[in-house]
Amino acid sequence: MEETKRKKVLVIGVIGADVHAVGNKILYHAFTEAGFEVVNLGVMVSQEEYIAAAIESNADAIVISSLYGQGELDCRGMREKCDEAGLKGIPLLVGGNIVIGKQSFEDVEKRFKAMGFDRVFPPGTPPETTIEALHELLDGKE
Amino acid sequence: MKPVLLIDFGSTYTKVTAVDVEGEAILGTAASYTTIETDINNGLNNALAELEKKCGKLTFTETYACSSAAGGLRMVTSGLVPELTSEAARLASLGAGAKVIKVYSFQLTEDDLDEIRSIKPDIFLLVGGTDGGNTECIVHNAKMLATLSPEFPIVIAGNRTAARECQRILSGCTVYICDNVMPKFGVLNIEPTQKQIRDIFLKRIIQAKGLSHAAALLDDIMMPTPSAVLQAMNLLAQGCEGESGIGDLIAVDVGGATTDVYSIADGMPRQMNTVYKGLPEPFSKRTVEGDIGMRYSIRGIVEAAGIDAVAALSGLSKDRVKELVDYLAVHTDVVPGDDDELEALDYALASLAIETAVSRHAGTIEETYTMMGKTFVQSGKNLTEVKQVIVTGGSLIHTKRTAQIASHAMFDPAKPSSLRPMGAEIRVDRSYIIAAMGLLSAHYPQTALRIMKKELENDGYTEQAHS
Numbered sequence: 001m002e003e004t005k006r007k008k009v010l011v012i013g014v015i016g017a018d019v020h021a022v023g024n025k026i027l028y029h030a031f032t033e034a035g036f037e038v039v040n041l042g043v044m045v046s047q048e049e050y051i052a053a054a055i056e057s058n059a060d061a062i063v064i065s066s067l068y069g070q071g072e073l074d075c076r077g078m079r080e081k082c083d084e085a086g087l088k089g090i091p092l093l094v095g096g097n098i099v100i101g102k103q104s105f106e107d108v109e110k111r112f113k114a115m116g117f118d119r120v121f122p123p124g125t126p127p128e129t130t131i132e133a134l135h136e137l138l139d140g141k142e
Numbered sequence: 143m144k145p146v147l148l149i150d151f152g153s154t155y156t157k158v159t160a161v162d163v164e165g166e167a168i169l170g171t172a173a174s175y176t177t178i179e180t181d182i183n184n185g186l187n188n189a190l191a192e193l194e195k196k197c198g199k200l201t202f203t204e205t206y207a208c209s210s211a212a213g214g215l216r217m218v219t220s221g222l223v224p225e226l227t228s229e230a231a232r233l234a235s236l237g238a239g240a241k242v243i244k245v246y247s248f249q250l251t252e253d254d255l256d257e258i259r260s261i262k263p264d265i266f267l268l269v270g271g272t273d274g275g276n277t278e279c280i281v282h283n284a285k286m287l288a289t290l291s292p293e294f295p296i297v298i299a300g301n302r303t304a305a306r307e308c309q310r311i312l313s314g315c316t317v318y319i320c321d322n323v324m325p326k327f328g329v330l331n332i333e334p335t336q337k338q339i340r341d342i343f344l345k346r347i348i349q350a351k352g353l354s355h356a357a358a359l360l361d362d363i364m365m366p367t368p369s370a371v372l373q374a375m376n377l378l379a380q381g382c383e384g385e386s387g388i389g390d391l392i393a394v395d396v397g398g399a400t401t402d403v404y405s406i407a408d409g410m411p412r413q414m415n416t417v418y419k420g421l422p423e424p425f426s427k428r429t430v431e432g433d434i435g436m437r438y439s440i441r442g443i444v445e446a447a448g449i450d451a452v453a454a455l456s457g458l459s460k461d462r463v464k465e466l467v468d469y470l471a472v473h474t475d476v477v478p479g480d481d482d483e484l485e486a487l488d489y490a491l492a493s494l495a496i497e498t499a500v501s502r503h504a505g506t507i508e509e510t511y512t513m514m515g516k517t518f519v520q521s522g523k524n525l526t527e528v529k530q531v532i533v534t535g536g537s538l539i540h541t542k543r544t545a546q547i548a549s550h551a552m553f554d555p556a557k558p559s560s561l562r563p564m565g566a567e568i569r570v571d572r573s574y575i576i577a578a579m580g581l582l583s584a585h586y587p588q589t590a591l592r593i594m595k596k597e598l599e600n601d602g603y604t605e606q607a608h609s
Contacts, residue, residue: 006274017512019417037274039327044417044512044519052223053327057275068513
């Protein structure tokens with residue numbers, strides 16, 4: 001019998017009181033197409049929901065989207081909660097319109113990295129870029 | 143005439159129902175005390191003698207039974223995350239007719255093991271992890287359980303990747319492997335586990351509980367009573383070939399110690415601007431409120447609803463309510479009879495028991511404001527469009543105010559977040575035939591359905607709660 005390799009599992013969703021559903025569906029299809037097992041939590045996802053889903057599915061990474069400008073507030077404390085829940089070191093990726101107003105992306109990226117995010121993506125990032133980053137983070141890891 | 147005998151070995155009463163499956167009619171019902179300590183057949187024979195007095199000598203062609211005697215089917219479960227696989231395990235067990243004594247989440251501890259040892263469950267349900275997901279927790283829990291050298295059977299229904307490993311760890315114990323109760327995130331698959339639980343109940347638990355004397359008399363079926371009730375309600379709602387059902391429904395059984403609620407309905411969001419959160423719930427859902435009952439759990443009703451509500455509904459003073467509640471908690475066999483004060487109190491208690499139990503069973507909705515405008519977040523079942531409510535239990539049968547009490551199951555504008563029915567027909571099971579019809583439905587679904595439609599008396603239409 002052919003031994004199939006376990007697919008890498010991603011938990012994705014749109015955080016906070018954010019109902020932008022289209023990008024979420026695009027990401028779901030793009031990640032699935034790229035060979036990932038995707039647990040899609042949809043819109044209006046709380047930090048706790050990402051964590052609960054990641055624990056049950058033994059996820060390899062959590063990909064958070066935020067389109068309505070409140071992402072910084074919604075994402076605060078996520079890394080600490082993951083640590084607390086036993087998901088130590090799980091890659092956290094975030095992207096979309098994660099902050100409001102005209103800010104340089106370098107500053108935004110710096111702030112999110114300080115919050116414990118491994119990768120931060122600016123508005124308009126194509127799914128391929130995120131997929132590439134996921135391969136960098138996850139390939140070769142067991 | 144073709145008489146069939148249906149028996150319900152209850153914790154207190156053994157109830158017998160004789161049905162003529164050719165004439166599609168109830169021939170008679172009778173009850174006597176359950177005699178589990180001596181020989182279960184004594185109580186059964188007493189009930190049958192009672193039945194014979196009412197309808198003469200009958201020769202039964204078939205006999206079926208269900209049982210909740212000797213503590214019912216007592217289960218303990220363990221899962222991983224409380225609101226995910228642990229909840230799936232709880233829903234699976236309740237739907238199989240079990241009494242869920244304890245639900246553990248995450249890794250079992252030594253203290254938990256002590257507790258499990260003293261609970262001595264009839265069955266342990268071990269789950270955790272989606273398929274291909276977490277294996278660490280279920281494997282750890284299997285190792286912990288193995289140290290107990292348990293005599294109770296263990297059903298493994300977690301991450302399929304870990305199933306065989308758990309079985310090896312528990313070698314020497316009685317182990318059954320089932321499909322995962324939550325194979326993918328947010329997907330429930332509880333039927334295989336429920337089938338396994340019923341199977342174990344039939345093969346093992348009946349003997350262990352001294353019911354096997356009676357089992358010798360029976361043709362094929364023996365199931366936990368709540369499981370028979372759930373089957374009857376499924377049939378009543380959905381119908382069968384050749385006979386239509388009455389549609390989505392809620393059933394409430396207000397007992398002395400617990401209140402059971404059943405809903406047969408999809409309950410998913412109705413509007414586009416509603417987002418569903420949490421585990422989707424089973425189409426046929428059962429919950430049990432262990433703290434809500436008319437006598438043994440009378441204090442639980444007062445605690446949940448508040449003494450002010452009891453006083454207001456009954457028209458009695460708070461002090462008098464306290465006195466009577468203290469009295470009834472000890473004198474559990476007292477019924478109101480012609481006592482107006484007790485009648486008023488029981489009216490209030492039954493109303494609040496229904497309100498509390500149905501509110502806990504039904505889903506909730508919250509309004510939130512987003513950049514895109516008003517949005518609703520629903521969790522649990524939306525039962526607002528359910529049009530049929532079936533009620534049973536002494537406090538609802540022996541009263542003239544059945545529909546008024548049942549109206550407390552309805553949507554309440556003062557508590558708009560609770561998704562209870564907007565308006566419904568109320569039907570009463572006056573002669574306690576529901577469990578019997580569940581048993582009959584296995585071989586005579588059409589007959590069972592037609593008898594229920596006839597016998598479950600319509601008590602009128604009611605809209606939202608009035609206090």
